[in-house]
Amino acid sequence: MDDAVLCRSSLAPPALSPYGRASTCPSPVNRMMAGFARDFRDAIDINLGVGYVNEKTIPIALLRRAMDAVIADPVRYRQAFNYGGPEGSANLIGAIGRFLTRSGRLDEQTLARKRLVIGPCGATSILDALAEIFAPGIVVTSDPVYYVYANALERKGFQLLAVPEDDEGIQMETLHRRLAALGERLRRIAFFYVVTVNNPSCTILSEARRRELVELVCSLTARLGRRIPIFFDLAYELLIHDPDVGPRVSALREDPLDLVYEIGTLSKVLAPALRIGYLHGPPGLLMDAMVQKTSDTGFSAPLFAQEMAAYLLDGHIGEQLERVKAGYRDKAVAVRRAIEAVLGPYLESCRGGRAGFYFYLSFSRVETHTGSPFFRYLSRTTGDPAIDGPPEEVAPRVVYLPGEYCVHPRGELVEAGRRQLRLSYGFEDTPALVRAIGLMAEAARFALAHQAPEQAPVHSR
């Protein structure tokens, strides 16, 4: 072959799929986080940006005990270091079912009618598999969106119908209006995806709203003559730590047309590294396709991790949950107090703090996006050495997730998102959290003095 043709720089790129092509460029939020991760200084910089659980909640001693128990009982925990199957360990499937009934979320009869399968790699892999087995179409969800999945869905050719939420979750009136506005495109709806304790806002979906959503997918199913399933993502459901929130029950109990699925994970209450996520719902074609997809991916989560999780769910989950929830509760109370004391005057609203480990702040006038003075102050990129510190010893930085990445980029909240942020109190300890909120107040003052008038939000002009 001609050498000139083989010249490296003149070779055409490989024939990637549309998804592959869309994935060659990291999402803006991944780029921002990677930038911070590169030069993040432990004990100096403060990370309110990542959705990592607090290290202290991970029960290391219990995990060791669980591993020993799995190794010590090769009859009960068969071939735990071999390949597993595509559906998941029978021990773990049984243990999750027992946990759900023991905790009052689910009754025995419903449990017996449903099927539970374990994914290859956490709830993330279940979500990813849904995007593989559904034909691309419209996914209905709430705004702000779970940006990780929203972005992945769009790269896979789905469109999002992201509907703003209120204190109880997705706003039903707006949802009905937006569905009506779809006209003929209503037929393109693939499924509903609703996070019961939303990430980023930690808004808790009310029981009433959950029922209304199930009624809606039932009526849409009847109208379109095709099943429109609804997936409730329970990622933070076990982390509802506000004692004023009443008991929660599974949506699977009230599902007359077999449209409801729940996606659970043990990441937030045991350890993300176990990578245990599951799908629970009516048996049928969708479940069959999910199991085949798990097989294609390389089987369900590593078997020893599944067996360890089964051991822990059967014997220790009660105390572990209490411990984890108490830890996040204490931090939520302390952080809310700090927010109210020092950021209060700048805020329009503050959501979250009752479950999971996020607050979602909306500022009245302060902009938070990556080009804003507020962001530049906290990332120490103002260009003023009095604020940024000397280049060799930059002043403490605070990482947060700007609202611009949390709202759907083509949704109704784009303008509001420029003044919002997600603050995670999961990863850092309380003194660092309180320090960071103090720095945010400094940044807010700086922003108000330096924000260009044209950057002020439309409604205050």
Ligand SMILES: Cc1ncc(COP(=O)(O)O)c(C=O)c1O
């Ligand atoms: C809403 C939501 N769903 C799913 C996940 C993924 O969980 P897993 O660790 O099981 O993949 C997360 C993780 O942060 C999440 O926030």
